[in-house]
């Protein structure tokens with residue numbers, strides 16, 4: 001029988017247990033295993049994918065490995081943990097605070113005859129965005145197992161054609177002299193709860209189109225936003241002409257293929273989550289599939305990283321801090337001042353002001369700051385007639 005002992009120190013909490021026997025345990029020689037750490041060359045999503053291909057996930061999402069024996073299994077877990085930490089270190093060096101979900105939980109540590117695990121050793125999300133991302137990591141791993149990417153690629157042939165998302169925003173901006181509107185089909189959000197009880201995504205999308213929206217954003221995350229890929233597909237199949245942004249938390253290129261076969265014309269990439277290499281790689285995949293990428297930033301560091309990436313056409317400035325939910329529309333102005341604004345104009349990048357826009361004054365404020373498009377959810381989706389909501393938001397009928 002193993003004896004188990006829990007020790008609560010100030011923090012963190014550590015639980016010890018005596019190791020069953022020397023024969024059953026693999027004592028990692030950390031200097032050696034650290035030296036032999038696999039140095040990945042492909043982008044993060046793929047590096048993680050390659051490691052995870054050796055594991056399967058149970059219904060509740062917990063990972064199970066199928067090792068030949070216990071010590072090999074533990075060695076693999078340790079390696080996965082180390083690779084995960086290494087990837088998080090690379091991300092952190094770019095100012096990314098969102099860590100990726102440790103695939104198998106933290107490894108056991110060994111001191112003499114004891115093995116122990118430090119609770120909260122990186123295995124609890126630190127904020128809502130991190131929680132969403134960790135949940136998405138699990139969700140995508142499950143979906144990928146059911147439909148690997150080669151199957152999705154077959155579906156591309158029958159997908160509806162990709163439409164020009166950026167072109168629609170530019171045309172609307174030219175036609176109205178106001179920022180092109182990306183109207184969001186959003187039932188609920190972590191910060192605001194349920195926004196609209198009676199929610200018919202197709203009806204809302206048609207109302208947005210009638211009200212003059214240039215493009216639509218459709219939330220597909222189910223757990224936190226009560227959205228779905230069925231909503232995206234239904235809107236596309238209903239004949240709505242506005243190009244569609246798949247508003248998803250993309251952590252893996254698999255999701256880009258999936259969005260495309262469900263009828264998306266554009267996808268969102270969040271710089272607070274994805275390192276540069278992933279953004280570059282995913283942008284290339286999008287180009288190959290005819291999708292536009294809206295790359296979202298929230299602070300100067302993220303903006304500078306994205307401006308350093310070749311071929312970026314569309315940048316979203318989120319006024320909402322996704323870690324704290326604080327909304328401040330002056331964030332758009334701040335990120336477009338000085339050299340950054342100048343570079344954006346030189347590169348002819350379309351900037352989208354996102355979140356917290358409720359009045360014609362708000363629209364005027366972000367337009368004066370330099371945006372040529374806006375992404376709006378709450379203020380229009382809550383209105384009984386979302387088409388009228390658009391007219392109220394802009395202070396004029398923009399459908400004409």
Ligand SMILES: O=C(O)c1ccccc1NCC(=O)[C@H](O)[C@H](O)COP(=O)(O)O
Pocket residue numbers: 128129184186189190191192318320322325354355356357375376377378379
């Ligand atoms: O809206 C949230 O609470 C939220 C929480 C965590 C991650 C993302 C979140 N929202 C995504 C968005 O940025 C907005 O849906 C979008 O910009 C529209 O914002 P709003 O007009 O304020 O509804």
